Amino acid sequence: MRTPVHHPKFDTLADFVAGRMDEARAVVVAAHAAQCDACSRAICDLEAIGGVMLESVEPVPMADDALEKILARADSAANIVAPAMADRDAWPERRPPLSDYLKDGLEDVKWRAVAPGLAQSVIKAQGYRDGVLRLLKIDPGTKMPRHTHKGEEVTLILRGAYEDETGAFGIGDFADLDADQTHSPMAVGDEPCICLIATSAPLAFKTIAGRIAQPFIGL
Ligand SMILES: [Zn+2]
Structure with missing residues (x-):
């Protein structure tokens, strides 16, 4: 590993x-x-x-x-x-x-497309509101709209890799972002990047495209 x-x-x-x-x-x-x-x-x-x-x-x-x-x-x-x-x-x-939380494993996740190259799956559980814990799948070459966070966001890379302003992230890496940090991760390599993400507050998108995508991402 x-x-x-x-x-x-x-x-x-x-x-x-x-x-x-x-x-x-x-x-x-x-x-x-x-x-x-x-x-x-x-x-x-x-x-x-x-x-x-x-x-x-x-x-x-x-x-x-x-x-x-x-x-x-x-x-x-x-x-x-x-x-x-x-x-x-x-x-x-x-x-x-x-x-x-992922009873059926990563193979059987039911993905919902939210933007070209971007899909997500909300992980439901008691103890937090819907959408706080979710899986995100980013196709290679797809860049997430630039965003900050009103609260903290923690991300674990389960598959593939991405790069953003803070560095290159691969399987097992943990991204620990503060409310004031802006980033726009882009999936790299030749397989989709699958991340497990928990946010304590909704994302705040910096770009018009991001703001348009926001209701679809459901945050
Ligand atoms: Zn560690």
């Missing part, structure tokens, strides 16, 4: 470990870490540090209604990925693997 060159930012990994991340982005981070030694090691180290910090907190007497309060919070946080204890042996099985 190819060793990834592009990885999540440290803050992204820290949010993942701390459970401060929506499920859609956590799926993409977990899928990258499952094929990246460096990141799975970093996650385990961060979990170990988190465990030590929890253990060093002084115990305090609990209020009578503490349990109800904790349960109420746990309910409202049901879509947040819970931080796990440091256990490298259990990696990555203790996270929902991508195959849970």
Whole structure:
């Protein structure tokens, strides 16, 4: 398997470990870490540090209604990925693997054309609204309209390759983009580039073509 060159930012990994991340982005981070030694090691180290910090907190007497309060919070946080204890042996099985979301594999994905050379498939799951987690298929030579993001966007390349202003991305690479970064990825090579993308907010297209395509992309 190819060793990834592009990885999540440290803050992204820290949010993942701390459970401060929506499920859609956590799926993409977990899928990258499952094929990246460096990141799975970093996650385990961060979990170990988190465990030590929890253990060093002084115990305090609990209020009578503490349990109800904790349960109420746990309910409202049901879509947040819970931080796990440091256990490298259990990696990555203790996270929902991508195959849970792509039950039929990549071969049987039902693609919907959104623009010439561009198709997508929304991955439905509980815990996030429709369209936040999706697969994008870009035909070789097709360039995505230039866009920024109102929130963060994380991308994992599952097949093929693309290039944009930030570099060349191949299978296993993780693109971790901030709200203020603009990019226009172009698929390269001779097979379509298939990416798994989670966005925390809609894309903001910079070009007229992009703005016209936006309703069709459904973001
Ligand atoms: Zn990595």
